[in-house]
Amino acid sequence: SIKSTTVTNVAMIVSLVPVVLIWAGVRRFAEPVSLKLLALVATALAGTALVLFGSASVPTWSLRGDGLAVLALLFFSAQMALAKEARQKVGALEFQAVAWIVAMVVVTPPAVLTGGGLSLPDATAWLWVAALVAVPGSGHLLMNWAHKHVRITVSSMALLGAPPLTMVLAAIFLDEPIKIAQVAGGVIVIAALTGVIRRDLQITARYSTGIG
Structure with missing residues (x-):
């Protein structure tokens, strides 16, 4: 999109x-x-x-x-x-960890099939991955924490x-x-x-x- x-x-x-x-x-x-x-x-x-x-x-x-x-x-x-x-039953960290693992299992096969196979990212790509985990990932964690209280x-x-x-x-x-x-x-x-x-x-x- x-x-x-x-x-x-x-x-x-x-x-x-x-x-x-x-x-x-x-x-x-x-x-x-x-x-x-x-x-x-x-x-x-x-x-x-x-x-x-x-x-x-x-x-x-x-x-x-x-x-x-x-x-x-x-x-x-x-x-x-x-x-x-x-x-209501699971902590925010536990929920996010499981969600990411499931997402990896679901997304990896189609990503490999449509992306032409696996390739090792360069240093710049790893920096962007780390930024995505740190910034949007933290936002998702905060939202998941808020779900129990808001x-x-x-x-x-x-x-x-x-x-x-x-x-x-x-x-x-x-x-x-x-x-x-x-x-x-x-x-x-x-x-x-x-x-x-x-x-x-x-x-x-x-x-x-x-x-x-």
Whole structure:
């Protein structure tokens, strides 16, 4: 997906996990979902649509790439729901270690078949691998830790903070152009995320004081 379309589009589409996980939050984990939360999710969705609209004229945009990103969204949503359920019984480190081992077993065969066989990476490639483990890997670990302590509707909304940052980094390192519509959409998404976090803090405060 990242090779087929803009990095910003991939980040924005995958960040729609909260929309998919609302159903799981209500049915599987009995989490409260108010009209205010639904309105904030709808606002974030509108901001995402604006980003996608703004990037449609970018040369690196691709409908196929966006479609692959939608598939990634569905798989990632399932992963988050299963991770939250598993974290009720398993520690974050143990869960992540098992997840990575299983991922290696599943991904290695097709990678070997489609990549022309195995080859020993050079020093630069190993540095990038180490960076991927240290930075995104730490992010996954923190998210897996949070699953036991934070409602899934809230933790999934936190992912919406990534696309605007991704948009800026893609412009800096990959020379992807930023359109005004993308900036406006990113601002809307961040505003909606702020509203969700404030709402969750208010709910937590009410429960801690014995109200509701």
